[in-house]
Amino acid sequence: MVNVLILGANGQLARNTTRVFLRDTDAKLTLYLRRASRLRNPDPGRVRIVEGDVLERAALEAAMKGQDVVYANLAGAMKAQAEFIVSAMRASNVRRLIFISSMGIYGEVPGERYQSVLDPYRDSAAVIEASDLDYTLLRPGWFTHDREVRYELTQKGEPFKGHDVSLDSLSDLIVKLATTQGMESRKSLGVSRG
Numbered sequence: 001m002v003n004v005l006i007l008g009a010n011g012q013l014a015r016n017t018t019r020v021f022l023r024d025t026d027a028k029l030t031l032y033l034r035r036a037s038r039l040r041n042p043d044p045g046r047v048r049i050v051e052g053d054v055l056e057r058a059a060l061e062a063a064m065k066g067q068d069v070v071y072a073n074l075a076g077a078m079k080a081q082a083e084f085i086v087s088a089m090r091a092s093n094v095r096r097l098i099f100i101s102s103m104g105i106y107g108e109v110p111g112e113r114y115q116s117v118l119d120p121y122r123d124s125a126a127v128i129e130a131s132d133l134d135y136t137l138l139r140p141g142w143f144t145h146d147r148e149v150r151y152e153l154t155q156k157g158e159p160f161k162g163h164d165v166s167l168d169s170l171s172d173l174i175v176k177l178a179t180t181q182g183m184e185s186r187k188s189l190g191v192s193r194g
């Protein structure tokens with residue numbers, strides 16, 4: 001049984017992945033989000049809801065206690081968020097991080113030039129890659145809402161394949177990464193339908 005801290009738990013992908021964790025595993029979840037009243041507890045026996053901002057050091061460190069895995073599903077000031085997460089994980093001796101980024105951060109999408117809107121994604125990825133954590137960065141394509149679970153992974157340095165990927169595919173991958181020790185450790189993976 002694994003304890004998973006989900007940061008940015010009200011995000012679209014985080015909510016979908018919470019559902020898949022509860023359906024497919026016996027993981028215990030801590031849902032960390034701003035304005036926690038927005039979220040209903042789907043399973044009080046296994047889920048704890050914590051109100052907090054990732055940029056609040058004390059609240060973040062408190063939420064890390066006893067966790068095995070941190071799954072960060074964030075947006076916005078991502079470089080600072082990554083710095084706070086790495087530092088809080090070190091302080092709490094939590095090593096496993098799954099961090100959602102975006103396709104395109106290395107200019108790896110064929111036919112597309114790097115866009116500055118991706119700067120926070122690229123900068124936060126650099127912070128995590130420079131850490132000594134057991135991280136997996138995911139660089140998904142555009143999210144779709146169909147129920148198909150089918151995805152291909154590309155490694156850093158390889159051209160990205162395809163353009164989109166279903167939320168259910170990403171959730172399937174995130175749950176496997178969180179519950180399989182050593183899987184894709186210290187990797188940055190492109191994820192798409194291929």
Ligand SMILES: NC(=O)c1ccc[n+]([C@@H]2O[C@H](COP(=O)([O-])OP(=O)(O)OC[C@H]3O[C@@H](n4cnc5c(N)ncnc54)[C@H](OP(=O)(O)O)[C@@H]3O)[C@@H](O)[C@H]2O)c1
Pocket residue numbers: 007008009010011012013014032033034035052053054055073074075076077081100101102103139140141142143
């Ligand atoms: N949609 C796509 O097709 C696509 C494709 C590739 C990559 N992505 C990226 O993948 C990531 C996850 O996607 P998503 O759709 O789940 O995103 P989302 O719905 O925008 O969720 C991001 C979450 O981050 C939270 N957040 C931002 N700053 C925070 C902070 N300082 N402390 C705590 N929480 C904070 C937001 O909380 P609040 O609700 O409180 O604002 C929000 O719930 C995003 O970065 C997105 O850009 C998306």
